[in-house]
Amino acid sequence: KAGVTQTxxxxxxxxxxxxxxxxxxxSGHRSVSWYQQTPGQGLQFLFxxxxxxxxxxxxxxxxxxxxxxxxxxxxxxxxxxxxGDSALYLCASRGGGQLNSPLHFGNGTRLTVT
Amino acid sequence: QKEVEQNSGPLSVPEGAIASLNCTYSDRVSQSxxxxxxxxxxxxxxxxxxxxxxxxxxxxxxAQLNKASQYVSLLIRDSQPSDSATYLCAVFLGIGNQFYFGxxxxxxxxx
Numbered sequence: 001k002a003g004v005t006q007t008x009x010x011x012x013x014x015x016x017x018x019x020x021x022x023x024x025x026x027s028g029h030r031s032v033s034w035y036q037q038t039p040g041q042g043l044q045f046l047f048x049x050x051x052x053x054x055x056x057x058x059x060x061x062x063x064x065x066x067x068x069x070x071x072x073x074x075x076x077x078x079x080x081x082x083x084g085d086s087a088l089y090l091c092a093s094r095g096g097g098q099l100n101s102p103l104h105f106g107n108g109t110r111l112t113v114t
Numbered sequence: 115q116k117e118v119e120q121n122s123g124p125l126s127v128p129e130g131a132i133a134s135l136n137c138t139y140s141d142r143v144s145q146s147x148x149x150x151x152x153x154x155x156x157x158x159x160x161x162x163x164x165x166x167x168x169x170x171x172x173x174x175x176x177a178q179l180n181k182a183s184q185y186v187s188l189l190i191r192d193s194q195p196s197d198s199a200t201y202l203c204a205v206f207l208g209i210g211n212q213f214y215f216g217x218x219x220x221x222x223x224x225x
Contacts, residue, residue, distance in 0.1 A: 033213075042217040043158075043202065056212050090157055100146035100165075100206040103213060105157040 002027065004106035006091050012112045018079040021109045025072050025093030031055070032074040033103060034066060037088040049074055078111075086113045117141060118205050120216035128224050133190040135219050137203030140184070146206040147179055147186045152218065153199045162188065193223045 005024040013019050025032050033056075034046040045058035049068035068074045072093075078085055088110050092103035120137045127133045135149075146165050150158035164170045164177040164186065176189040186205075190197055200218040207214055 035215075043215040045212055045214075048212065056210065058212075088157075102146075102148050102160050102163050103204070104160060105150075108157045 004091055004093050004104055006089075006106035006109050008109060009107065010110050010112075012114065013081050014114055015081055015083060017081050018077065019081060019111060021076045021078075021089055021091075021111075023074045023076070023091030023093075023106060025074070025091075026095065026104055029093035029095040029104075030072050031094045032068055032072065033092045033094075034074070034076050035090045035092065036060075037090055037108075038086075043090070046076065081113045083113050086111060116216075117207060117214040118203055118216040120201075120203050120219050122217055123220040124222055125219055126222045126224055127193050129193060129195060131193050131223075133193045133197065133221055133223070135188040135190075135201050135203075135221065136185060137187065137205075137216055138185045139203075139205045139207070139214075141205070141207040142181075142184065144181075144184075144205050144207050147177070148204040148206075148213075149175075149177060149186075149188045150202040150204060150215075151197075151199045152202060158202055190221075193221075195223045195225050198222050 007022045031050045033048040036044045048056040052068045063079045066076045088108045090108045091106045094101045149162040152158045162177040164179045170177045174191045178187045200220050202218045203216040
């Protein structure tokens with residue numbers, strides 16, 4: 001079974017630009033979550049999508065948005081990039097039909113904002 | 115107080131020893147607990163899930179859960195240099211129905 005696939009692996013953007021990250025979950029998984037990981041803050045929850053609906057949201061500004069498609073693939077968008085947005089962005093999917101089934105992470109997209 | 119707390123380390127153990135990693139959490143309604151291993155520059159990898167009080171063993175790994183004391187631990191027996199990584203504790207909390215992660219404990223196994 002293929003794992004969670006994230007594209008691209010690396011991105012370099014300039015302040016003020018916007019960026020879109022993509023995530024394909026494990027086949028059959030309908031829940032997709034996004035996390036930001038930085039050395040100082042650890043893993044911070046951005047949002048979770050389930051069946052094309054945002055089920056949960058973390059404490060990030062509105063510049064961070066996401067969506068999920070009917071095939072469960074998800075995209076995350078960050079607008080008006082700031083230097084502090086430089087981080088590893090991780091997508092995780094889970095299945096099992098239960099809220100507490102474990103997360104399975106993709107390889108991440110490393111975003112650098114200059 | 116953070117929802118999930120771990121000692122950041124670094125923790126160093128000699129090869130063949132037992133590494134003990136600890137995690138405490140704040141929400142008494144927490145349901146599920148997970149340990150992830152993250153190698154430098156890589157993404158977190160699930161190594162253990164535990165849902166009920168007591169011990170759960172998987173190979174060289176043992177997860178221990180004590181809901182009354184609100185802690186979960188991970189023991190790694192016969193530690194190997196390949197176990198050198200950051201270990202993340204994750205808790206699925208009743209508050210907000212979401213996962214919360216500790217900041218991780220860095221483990222180094224010295225050959």
